[in-house]
Amino acid sequence: EAxxxxxxxxxxxxxxxxxxxxxxxxSGHATLYWYQxxxxxxxxxxxxxxxxxxxxxxxxxxxxxSAERLKGVDSTLKIQPAKLEDSAVxxxxxxxxxxxxxxxxxxxxxxxxxx
Amino acid sequence: xxxxxxxPLFLSMQEGxxxxxxxxxxxxxxxxxxxxxxxxxxxxxxxxxxSNGAVKQEGRLMASLDTKARLSTLHITAAVHDLSATxxxxxxxxxxGSRLTFGEGTQLTVNP
Numbered sequence: 001e002a003x004x005x006x007x008x009x010x011x012x013x014x015x016x017x018x019x020x021x022x023x024x025x026x027s028g029h030a031t032l033y034w035y036q037x038x039x040x041x042x043x044x045x046x047x048x049x050x051x052x053x054x055x056x057x058x059x060x061x062x063x064x065x066s067a068e069r070l071k072g073v074d075s076t077l078k079i080q081p082a083k084l085e086d087s088a089v090x091x092x093x094x095x096x097x098x099x100x101x102x103x104x105x106x107x108x109x110x111x112x113x114x115x
Numbered sequence: 116x117x118x119x120x121x122x123p124l125f126l127s128m129q130e131g132x133x134x135x136x137x138x139x140x141x142x143x144x145x146x147x148x149x150x151x152x153x154x155x156x157x158x159x160x161x162x163x164x165x166s167n168g169a170v171k172q173e174g175r176l177m178a179s180l181d182t183k184a185r186l187s188t189l190h191i192t193a194a195v196h197d198l199s200a201t202x203x204x205x206x207x208x209x210x211x212g213s214r215l216t217f218g219e220g221t222q223l224t225v226n227p
Contacts, residue, residue, distance in 0.1 A: 040220075042217030042220050043158070043217050044217070045216070055214075091157065091158070102146060103160055103163050104148070104160075104215055106150075
């Protein structure tokens with residue numbers, strides 16, 4: 001079974017530029033998450049989708065971050081304009097909530113460096 | 116707001132020794148997860164704990180959950196170098212679906 005796919009793996013931009021990250025979840029997983037992991041910290045939830053609807057975006061800095069999940073499959077996370085503090089790894093995860101487990105499966109992440 | 120605290124944050128231990136990592140959380144939940152992260156890599160699921168008193172073991176690692184105390188432990192038995200990694204606990208605070216809040220992580224180094 002293919003895992004969660006993310007691209008690009010690495011991106012270096014200057015502040016005030018824009019960047020977009022793409023995620024393809026595990027087939028059949030209705031729930032998709034974007035997490036931000038700053039170096040030395042635990043992942044922090046940015047946004048959660050159920051199919052193509054937003055379930056929780058309370059921690060998404062909406063003045064600069066946006067995300068969409070068209071057709072309930074792939075998702076894109078965009079940052080515009082980027083700030084220095086956005087340097088982090090952006091992790092995409094998906095889950096298939098069943099009676100027994102709500103385990104999340106993570107992609108390799110997209111590492112962003114803002115100069 | 117759900118808060119998840121791990122301790123210790125840094126742990127250096129010798130091979131062959133035992134140790135326990137603690138994970139406390141602030142609100143009621145009966146779903147807790149442990150993940151492992153190697154440097155530059157993503158998170159690998161280790162254990163899924165879904166009820167009070169749940170205990171899971173895999174190799175030298177054993178995880179348990181006490182929902183009344185809002186505490187989970189990850190016990191390491193006879194540590195080996197390959198266990199060196201960062202370990203995260205995550206608590207599901209959602210009433211429907213899954214929404215994980217992560218602790219800060221425990222960076223474990225096992226020395227020969």
